[in-house]
Amino acid sequence: MVDKPLSLKSSRTLQITYNLPISRTSKFWEGLKEGKVYATTCQKCGVLHFPPVADCGECGSSEVEWTKLDGEGEIVTFTQVFVKPASFSKEPPYIVAVAQLKEGIKALAWLTGIKREKVKAGMKVKLVAKVFSDKVAYEFVPL
């Protein structure tokens, strides 16, 4: 073993950007632009899926319909991320929560507009669409 390890820097570098196919769930992403959050409901077995899916893994049917979520729910659990991934390094520490929605499904998203010290399991929140200049997403806000 050497005292100070020697290494070469790889001279070939990669910068990867993936194209994320959303053709079959485009209504979800379009909906967010209009301020709506959609899930999908299987027309055969009736299961409500969130995140939305084009095919139902529960029964194998590809007949799914879009269901607009009211978005009201209660916090199940949460955290606040201090040590962040490289691509989130410019964000202040963010709160991520899982909430049970009254439609009977859970969702994971950032919880904004509240300090972590005030967040409690059982707290009422609403899942809302969020439009940025370059993308769309969704988040929880306190009710």
Next chain:
Amino acid sequence: MGHSRFGDRSDVNLSELSFEAINPALQSADLTAKEIPYMSLGSMGVWSEEPLPAVVIAEYCGLTGAGLVRCEAACASGSAAAFNAYSAVRSGQMDTALVVGAEKMRQIDMPTVMEMIGRAGYYMWEFENFGMTFPAYYAIHAVQHMEKYGTTEEDLALVAVKSHKYGAMNPRAHLQHEITVEKALASSMVAWPLKLYDCCPITDGAAAVVLASEAKVKELGVEDPVWIEAIGVSSDTANISKRETYVGLEASVKASKMAYNIAGILPKDVDVANVHDCFTIAEIMAYEDLGFCKKGKGAKMVREGETEVGGRIPVNVDGGLKAKGHPIGTTGVSMLAELTKQLREEVKPKSRQAPMKNYVALAHNTGGTGHYGYVTILRR
């Protein structure tokens, strides 16, 4: 079996690191590389430069020509490789097989490591917009466990103190220093309420074990074989939001039940265990998920020293992922190497040798945030 020193191993490349484990493993089995017909590698490998690590390692270690595969089950890749090799031997296809775990995680910067691991939750739905990290995933479990069962941040710190105590006795461990509860509680926040000392380090390391059929064991005249009695496997949803609760990992419950059934044993028969403590809360949940105690009583086990050497069931007395380190694809193989030593009562110093009654050991290896569950039962 063979086991490299874990830690910041910037002094070696992936192949050289693997050689440190593979060569002693072959020597201990009295086999040469040319006699190995099949090698199964556990490795995630996104942090080191070789996209096909199995062939690179095989060539370096003289295994070219053997059947090769790299298995991916995230942090349980080592157990997946063991299952793959075990199946090859058990089916009669192979008389021997080499299981290798090898991971070099420290060749890229830390924020990028956090990025690569965080993306491995569910990129599309939990990373792209929400930047989930692995500490964050386990933090949401800690929050619910604390709320439901009264587990405290001090309890989590006690797990870290125990891991560091045994890590300090293990010359192969990444972190070989003892810590105090105060030091753990005062460490910097990573993902509230988990702090630095609740998290395993980013580690380089390799481990290897040779598997052989009963006939081959006889032919080789292996004096003190340790047998794989069972490997239980299971999985859970990719989306964490689709889980029923956040107080345990269902994949661990299901994989352990399968393993106990196949081996025909009960949790109380286990003399020593290595559980997947990537975070302190994960060790407490593992006690419960594996049936070492009732749901919600995991913290009590650590408070009362039940999982120390001399306790009811010693757990992670090699330092665990927390102090020994967690080279992702290596961990499952490292557990098998450690437990083989435990079963043979060869652990040094003796202060971290678990007393043997039934000569039964259990390895619990989780991939992702409970995405993959593997439980292996060994017997001597």
